[in-house]
Amino acid sequence: MKQIPLQLSKLDYSMLQQCMHCGMCLPVCPTFDATKLERHSPRGRIALMRAITDGRLGLSRAFAEEMYFCLGCLACESACPAGVDYGAMFEASRCDVESSRVLATRKRDLARWLALQILFTHPRMLRLAGHLLRHYRNSLLPKALHQLRLTRWFPSWVREFEPFCPELSLFFSDQLIKEQETPKIKKYRVGMLTGCVQDLLYAQVNRDTVDILLVHNCEVLTPRRQSCCGSLHAHNGNLKISRTLARRNIKAMERLAGSLDSLDAIISNAGGCGSHLKHYDELLKDDPAFRDRAKQWSEKLKDVSEWLKQIGIKRLPSGGEPKLVTYHESCHLCHGQKVSAAPRELLCAISDLTLIEMKESTWCCGSAGIYNLTQPEMAASLLQRKLLHLESTKATVVASANPGCTIQLEIGLRKSGRTLRVTHPVSLYAEAYRKGLNPENA
Amino acid sequence: MPAPPDFRELAAELGFENIRTDLEDLIPYSFDGTAALSQMPAAVAFVTTPQQVASVMRFADANHCPVVARGSGTGLSGGSVPLPNCIVLCLSRMNNILEFDEQNLTILAEAGAITQTVADLAGRHGLLYPPDPGSMKISTIGGNVAENSGGLRGLKYGVTRDYVMGLEVVLADGRILWLGGKCVKDVAGYSLKDLFIGSEGTLGVITKVLLKLVPKPPAKRTLLAIFPSLESAAEAVSAIIAAKITPCTLEFLDNVTIRCVEAYAAIGLPVNAEALLLMETDGHPAAVEDEALKMETLARRHGAQNVSLAGTEQEAARLSSARRHAFSSLARLAPTVILEDVTVPRSELAALVRQIQEVAQRHAVRIGIFGHMGDGNLHPTFLTNERNAAEMQRVESAMREIFECAVKLGGTITGEHGVGLAKKPFLPMMVSPGTLELMRQLKRTLDPRVLLNPGKIFDP
Ligand SMILES: Cc1cc2nc3c(=O)[nH]c(=O)nc-3n(C[C@H](O)[C@H](O)[C@H](O)COP(=O)(O)OP(=O)(O)OC[C@H]3O[C@@H](n4cnc5c(N)ncnc54)[C@H](O)[C@@H]3O)c2cc1C
Ligand code: SF4
Ligand code: SF4
Numbered sequence: 001m002k003q004i005p006l007q008l009s010k011l012d013y014s015m016l017q018q019c020m021h022c023g024m025c026l027p028v029c030p031t032f033d034a035t036k037l038e039r040h041s042p043r044g045r046i047a048l049m050r051a052i053t054d055g056r057l058g059l060s061r062a063f064a065e066e067m068y069f070c071l072g073c074l075a076c077e078s079a080c081p082a083g084v085d086y087g088a089m090f091e092a093s094r095c096d097v098e099s100s101r102v103l104a105t106r107k108r109d110l111a112r113w114l115a116l117q118i119l120f121t122h123p124r125m126l127r128l129a130g131h132l133l134r135h136y137r138n139s140l141l142p143k144a145l146h147q148l149r150l151t152r153w154f155p156s157w158v159r160e161f162e163p164f165c166p167e168l169s170l171f172f173s174d175q176l177i178k179e180q181e182t183p184k185i186k187k188y189r190v191g192m193l194t195g196c197v198q199d200l201l202y203a204q205v206n207r208d209t210v211d212i213l214l215v216h217n218c219e220v221l222t223p224r225r226q227s228c229c230g231s232l233h234a235h236n237g238n239l240k241i242s243r244t245l246a247r248r249n250i251k252a253m254e255r256l257a258g259s260l261d262s263l264d265a266i267i268s269n270a271g272g273c274g275s276h277l278k279h280y281d282e283l284l285k286d287d288p289a290f291r292d293r294a295k296q297w298s299e300k301l302k303d304v305s306e307w308l309k310q311i312g313i314k315r316l317p318s319g320g321e322p323k324l325v326t327y328h329e330s331c332h333l334c335h336g337q338k339v340s341a342a343p344r345e346l347l348c349a350i351s352d353l354t355l356i357e358m359k360e361s362t363w364c365c366g367s368a369g370i371y372n373l374t375q376p377e378m379a380a381s382l383l384q385r386k387l388l389h390l391e392s393t394k395a396t397v398v399a400s401a402n403p404g405c406t407i408q409l410e411i412g413l414r415k416s417g418r419t420l421r422v423t424h425p426v427s428l429y430a431e432a433y434r435k436g437l438n439p440e441n442a
Numbered sequence: 443m444p445a446p447p448d449f450r451e452l453a454a455e456l457g458f459e460n461i462r463t464d465l466e467d468l469i470p471y472s473f474d475g476t477a478a479l480s481q482m483p484a485a486v487a488f489v490t491t492p493q494q495v496a497s498v499m500r501f502a503d504a505n506h507c508p509v510v511a512r513g514s515g516t517g518l519s520g521g522s523v524p525l526p527n528c529i530v531l532c533l534s535r536m537n538n539i540l541e542f543d544e545q546n547l548t549i550l551a552e553a554g555a556i557t558q559t560v561a562d563l564a565g566r567h568g569l570l571y572p573p574d575p576g577s578m579k580i581s582t583i584g585g586n587v588a589e590n591s592g593g594l595r596g597l598k599y600g601v602t603r604d605y606v607m608g609l610e611v612v613l614a615d616g617r618i619l620w621l622g623g624k625c626v627k628d629v630a631g632y633s634l635k636d637l638f639i640g641s642e643g644t645l646g647v648i649t650k651v652l653l654k655l656v657p658k659p660p661a662k663r664t665l666l667a668i669f670p671s672l673e674s675a676a677e678a679v680s681a682i683i684a685a686k687i688t689p690c691t692l693e694f695l696d697n698v699t700i701r702c703v704e705a706y707a708a709i710g711l712p713v714n715a716e717a718l719l720l721m722e723t724d725g726h727p728a729a730v731e732d733e734a735l736k737m738e739t740l741a742r743r744h745g746a747q748n749v750s751l752a753g754t755e756q757e758a759a760r761l762s763s764a765r766r767h768a769f770s771s772l773a774r775l776a777p778t779v780i781l782e783d784v785t786v787p788r789s790e791l792a793a794l795v796r797q798i799q800e801v802a803q804r805h806a807v808r809i810g811i812f813g814h815m816g817d818g819n820l821h822p823t824f825l826t827n828e829r830n831a832a833e834m835q836r837v838e839s840a841m842r843e844i845f846e847c848a849v850k851l852g853g854t855i856t857g858e859h860g861v862g863l864a865k866k867p868f869l870p871m872m873v874s875p876g877t878l879e880l881m882r883q884l885k886r887t888l889d890p891r892v893l894l895n896p897g898k899i900f901d902p
Contacts, residue, residue, distance in 0.1 A: 017777035017827075022475050023516045025579045027556075036488075036534045037467070038515075051469050081706045082773030209509040348520030405575040 007092035008053050016050040023052045025076040042076035059100040066095050073364040074335035085409035095437040098237030173199045176207040177222045185215040191253045191266040196228045198270050208430035209269045222362040223252040231276030260296045267303045271402035275336030277301050305342035318351035320435045326358045326395035330402030334362050343425045350432045356393045383388045383412045399425045446484035447505035460488040471530045472787040474515040474522045477780045490536050494651040495614035502893050511643040513585030517578040519862030521642045541701040547655045549843045552852040553648045555582025557897040568657040571667035572599035576766040584648045589638030591789035592858035597816035608652035609635045614889040636700045642860050643895040645888045659724035664758035666748045667741040668715040675717040679815045681740050683788045691722035691764050692816025699812040702771035768812045776825035784848035785857030798822050799848040805840040819857035826840035
């Protein structure tokens with residue numbers, strides 16, 4: 001049966017042609033670097049996509065596997081002088097791969113259904129899963145399972161990761177953040193997105209984000225019932241659900257704020273989410289009811305550090321302990337959103353903090369959504385590379401603005417017995433701010 | 443077309459993962475950096491030793507299939523574009539630096555080593571490897587030698603040929619030879635290594651290269667001059683050369699190119715300028731100071747509206763890096779970018795620029811121009827769409843006329859990108875029938891069974 005590459009063919013053909021195969025992106029592509037094989041390079045992948053669109057190649061299993069070997073890190077986009085929009089072609093390809101079902105197996109279908117259609121589509125289900133996990137981890141069960149050696153029945157990746165998994169947050173964001181929080185002096189009005197993974201594992205980062213925004217005279221509106229941003233779906237070949245989620249989020253924000261017009265910015269603090277959230281305009285461009293609203297949404301969407309840089313970051317006076325911090329760039333923040341200087345500026349606004357640059361800070365850590373689960377080997381080698389660079393900075397803290405990276409780094413550091421702390425730049429700022437207010441609490 | 447040979451035998455020798463014949467592996471090797479040229483190969487072979495290269499050559503001989511050597515596939519004349527039924531012989535995994543000789547100032551590198559890696563290594567030891575093609579962060583040393591590539595510093599430091607002291611090559615019959623060596627002087631017999639420099643993979647496969655390094659100049663000054671027209675910039679360049687100044691770099695960008703580069707690099711280039719000259723001088727601090735001043739004066743005398751000095755090393759580096767991305771940045775404007783490589787004596791630059799603009803206008807084609815103006819080497823770049831047959835026809839005619847202009851001005855059809863496939867039809871404009879015949883004779887002597895990149899440069 002011949003599969004029609006619907007999403008790829010829908011793209012403007014000149015997008016594919018725009019790659020003039022100059023090869024300037026090859027040195028930054030982690031999968032090419034590791035293999036020196038062109039099929040694992042950006043221009044090789046684009047050539048395959050073009051061949052599929054031309055009908056010179058079918059939607060083969062090898063192509064499908066290639067699309068899942070690509071990290072989607074978008075380092076190639078930053079490197080490409082020709083301005084090739086790799087991300088859009090990559091999403092379209094994965095979508096076509098999924099409709100062709102060349103990779104489909106019962107197990108894979110089940111996992112995808114559970115993740116994409118249940119957990120990350122229904123916030124309540126995700127929270128429920130979170131509650132269950134939290135109870136599981138706080139109970140005696142994990143210990144008992146280990147002692148009874150029942151964990152060997154877990155799938156291998158669960159066995160691998162379970163002992164190193166980050167702790168779940170004690171509270172979810174809605175327990176920490178009020179729907180509307182207003183500073184003493186109000187200059188701006190912003191909407192706040194709390195994310196799924198951030199909410200589940202690192203809700204405190206969300207609280208810290210709101211605190212910093214308040215310090216910078218922003219009134220913060222945080223809709224209660226937020227949906228997943230849909231990036232997981234878009235990156236894994238389900239654009240349809242991704243659109244539904246986008247509409248839901250726009251509506252939720254409008255409901256609370258009155259209209260998007262009334263907001264100066266909409267804030268995300270997770271690199272991976274932000275990168276996708278900024279593309280709602282592209283995603284909904286064929287939906288007449290949402291086209292204009294999505295456009296407005298995308299214009300206002302800002303990473304927290306980007307927004308703070310725009311309105312002027314307040315410098316924190318010295319008072320705490322000196323800290324050596326290095327900054328790992330989330331792919332989707334630095335390549336996807338081109339936000340690279342702002343988080344550093346935020347860190348450097350903390351007087352007691354010394355920022356030490358690591359080698360290859362823009363190189364993927366191997367987290368890449370669920371890449372560390374689907375391509376463990378490649379992910380592990382990227383993680384190793386990252387850990388070595390982290391180590392050689394002699395920093396005691398690594399700041400990173402994406403929960404996926406944070407998980408990956410925490411797992412890697414724990415497994416290798418290193419003691420670096422991984423945290424979000426806003427948390428470092430918020431902590432320093434609180435200490436400055438009340439040094440006894442330090 | 444004959445059926446592709448059975449590659450299992452070769453695979454057994456090289457390892458099965460090193461011979462690729464799946465469609466998904468062939469498509470990504472069916473082109474190089476040249477627009478609108480592609481051809482599927484029969485197989486892609488990855489080698490890591492000269493002996494393996496020899497095995498591939500013997501297999502090719504036995505099965506009569508052509509072999510196309512390939513570095514990183516950034517070539518701009520179709521040199522590593524496959525031929526029907528060929529083996530693409532990929533050297534990218536043969537990329538070790540084998541020796542750094544601090545006493546003799548040389549580096550011995552495998553052919554697949556990346557130019558940037560060599561340059562960085564030299565830099566760490568206070569030395570300079572001068573040839574710096576725009577593609578240096580990914581091009582291979584083997585590819586540089588095979589194309590005799592130039593770069594941004596060609597004006598003062600010359601091209602790749604000037605830095606090759608020795609080569610290891612595998613001949614078409616599988617013989618492995620070492621040519622040249624570390625001696626600064628050597629006239630023992632023909633200088634055979636020179637035969638392989640710029641041979642575009644048609645005479646042998648280069649597997650190792652011994653490169654010469656020079657001391658890093660202690661001082662450098664980078665200037666950026668804005669001109670009201672292309673011609674005034676060209677005149678300034680001719681004047682600088684005539685004034686017996688040898689800067690290391692005189693790079694040129696026209697308005698179209700400036701805008702595209704700025705869109706990519708965002709370093710604050712003046713997007714309304716008609717033409718820019720990036721001028722760099724290096725050497726002894728006092729001499730550098732003096733040359734920079736002279737260049738500024740000459741630029742102003744020829745109409746430069748503004749000349750500014752790069753304040754820091756980083757700023758200078760950002761400028762040359764931006765210049766390196768000129769070609770790829772132009773792809774922002776059109777689906778297909780076809781770039782030419784004409785070169786003229788430097789006194790004729792203004793005339794060439796004038797004629798290029800005139801030709802473009804007459805054929806109603808869009809062109810961006812940039813290039814190594816100090817070398818008299820310009821890259822008029824056609825912004826077109828390969829799917830628009832009518833326009834491609836006009837591009838074709840305009841291109842031919844530009845070549846004719848260059849030749850008439852005493853220039854050449856290609857300064858640094860080679861002939862390959864893209865300029866093959868125009869070679870007879872440049873070289874006499876006698877010269878062409880000598881080239882053919884040489885080819886036949888070294889490659890009697892016509893296995894190595896046949897049909898590139900000229901038909902066998
Ligand atoms: C953005 C961009 C900027 C560029 N800027 C410049 C520039 O400033 N100056 C310049 O001169 N060129 C430039 N080029 C052209 C190109 O990069 C050079 O020709 C480069 O030397 C090619 O190297 P490669 O490793 O990619 O070789 P390839 O493209 O793979 O091969 C080029 C030719 O060399 C042959 N070859 C490759 N390796 C070997 C080997 N080991 N033995 C024998 N034959 C071999 C191939 O058969 C082919 O004929 C640029 C290209 C791009 C895309
Ligand atoms: S840098 Fe851009 S245009 Fe060049 S090969 Fe990579 S994707 Fe294509
Ligand atoms: S997204 Fe990352 S892994 Fe994929 S092609 Fe681009 S650079 Fe390579």
